[in-house]
Amino acid sequence: MVKRFLILLVLVFFVIMLLPLVSDIQPQTELNPLAKKYVKDGPDELGSANLVTSVIVTYRGLDTLGEVAVLFIATAGVGFMLRRRKDSNKNPQKKRESSEILQTGTALLTPLIFLFGIYIFLHGHLTPGGGFQGGVVIASAILLSMLSFPQSEINHKILNAIESLSGVLYLVIGILGIYLAAGFLDNRILPLGDFGRLFSAGAIPVIYSLIGLKVGSELVGILDSMQRSDS
Amino acid sequence: MTLVSIIGFVLIIVGLWGMLTQNNIIKIIIGFSIIDTGIHLLIVSIGYIKGKTAPIIDSALLKTDAMNQVVDPIPSALVLTAIVIGLAVTALMLVYAVNLYQRKQSLDINDFEELKW
Numbered sequence: 396m397v398k399r400f401l402i403l404l405v406l407v408f409f410v411i412m413l414l415p416l417v418s419d420i421q422p423q424t425e426l427n428p429l430a431k432k433y434v435k436d437g438p439d440e441l442g443s444a445n446l447v448t449s450v451i452v453t454y455r456g457l458d459t460l461g462e463v464a465v466l467f468i469a470t471a472g473v474g475f476m477l478r479r480r481k482d483s484n485k486n487p488q489k490k491r492e493s494s495e496i497l498q499t500g501t502a503l504l505t506p507l508i509f510l511f512g513i514y515i516f517l518h519g520h521l522t523p524g525g526g527f528q529g530g531v532v533i534a535s536a537i538l539l540s541m542l543s544f545p546q547s548e549i550n551h552k553i554l555n556a557i558e559s560l561s562g563v564l565y566l567v568i569g570i571l572g573i574y575l576a577a578g579f580l581d582n583r584i585l586p587l588g589d590f591g592r593l594f595s596a597g598a599i600p601v602i603y604s605l606i607g608l609k610v611g612s613e614l615v616g617i618l619d620s621m622q623r624s625d626s
Numbered sequence: 627m628t629l630v631s632i633i634g635f636v637l638i639i640v641g642l643w644g645m646l647t648q649n650n651i652i653k654i655i656i657g658f659s660i661i662d663t664g665i666h667l668l669i670v671s672i673g674y675i676k677g678k679t680a681p682i683i684d685s686a687l688l689k690t691d692a693m694n695q696v697v698d699p700i701p702s703a704l705v706l707t708a709i710v711i712g713l714a715v716t717a718l719m720l721v722y723a724v725n726l727y728q729r730k731q732s733l734d735i736n737d738f739e740e741l742k743w
Contacts, residue, residue: 402646409642417635417668418627423675423698430673430698438683438692446681446696450703462707469714476721523682527710591684610710617717621724 442587443520443596451525452599456580460569463562463609470613477620493543501543508536516607520596526603530610537615541622549619558612561605568598568605630671637664651723651733655716662712666705673698 426434433450443449451459515522516529540547572581582602588595637660644657674697681696723733730737 402643405646406639406643410639413635413638417631420628420631420668420672422628423673425675426693426696426698430700431693433699434681434692434696444683446683446692446699447702447706450699451706455700455703458703458707462710465711466714469718472718473721476718476725521682521684523680525706527706621721 438590441582441596441599442590443582443599444591445520445522445525447523448520448525448599448603449596452519452602453580453582456569456602459606460565460580463565463606466610466613467558467562470616473617474620477623491545493545497543501539505536505540508539509533512536512607512611516603517593517600519603519607520599521591521593526606527610529603529607530612531614533607533611534614534618537611538618541618545622549615551619554612554616554619557608558616561609561612565602565605565609568602572598628671628674630667630674634664634667634671637661637667640664649734649736651726651735652720654735655719655723658719659712659716662708662716666708666712669701669705669708673701 433454434446437443437446437449437454441449441453443452512529512532512535514529515524515532516526519525519529537549568584569580571584573579575581576583580602582597582599585597585601587597594600641657641660641662641664644660645654648654648657678695678697681692681699681702683692726738727733
């Protein structure tokens with residue numbers, strides 16, 4: 396009874412605390428000054444048709460670097476918590492074979508899903524999407540093949556190599572921006588190209604491809620350690 | 627106060643209620659995810675402008691006219707960041723739940739009394 400009362404008290408406290416914040420949100424009629432600057436100058440300055448991408452990758456690129464770091468730490472935590480017990484190698488559980496339909500469907504769909512993921516992160520500066528979404532789509536392709544071929548093992552050397560290389564290259568591109576352009580993670584180290592083309596917006600497609608590979612390999616790492624854990 | 631922000635606010639309170647009242651660890655994690663979703667809706671509703679479109683320039687939305695036609699791109703970028711971090715944190719929490727289950731064969735939060743006083 397006391398506990399319920401306390402919970403109710405906490406909830407009422409939170410409602411009182413959050414309500415002023417929420418009731419201050421008025422329906423807007425025009426952009427605020429910062430957004431106005433990003434929308435007005437962004438396309439000419441950075442050459443990216445997707446303005447959200449130009450905010451994520453360049454204007455707030457440091458945030459994205461931090462986000463990638465958080466994802467990496469979470470992956471490391473998952474791998475650490477679910478590390479394989481030493482005696483589990485001796486008598487591996489026999490897993491049931493998946494059905495013919497699932498196996499055939501996987502063989503047909505996996506390359507297409509891969510291609511779709513690569514399309515999403517290569518066109519991150521033109522269409523809705525980008526590195527994170529593309530990486531998740533690629534990880535879903537791997538998840539599908541994990542479900543249909545439960546015995547198969549993922550090559551960890553390749554996975555780790557992709558993840559570390561893309562992370563290091565991301566940082567190198569960021570530092571190159573200091574020397575060749577205006578600042579850290581500036582995309583103008585490469586020519587801006589024609590607006591709205593695939594090869595445009597300077598380094599944004601390169602950075603987003605690296606982020607896509609990194610996010611994809613990290614999520615595959617999470618899925619793999621969850622699949623391997625013996626519980 | 628817009629409709630989306632009210633829904634986000636309600637989701638935050640519902641998720642908090644779930645986290646405080648449920649005993650099953652998986653349900654607590656679900657409550658956390660509901661709070662996460664509510665916060666995303668709240669952030670998106672800040673930048674939304676009625677009747678305007680997504681900030682992507684193409685043949686239907688010209689560069690010169692973009693200022694008067696698009697919503698604020700910054701909350702969208704922040705929510706994208708928040709979604710990815712929410713995914714990572716949820717994965718980590720689920721792994722903790724797996725580890726706790728391996729230790730005590732139970733997912734009831736009341737069975738873990740080591741830090742209780």
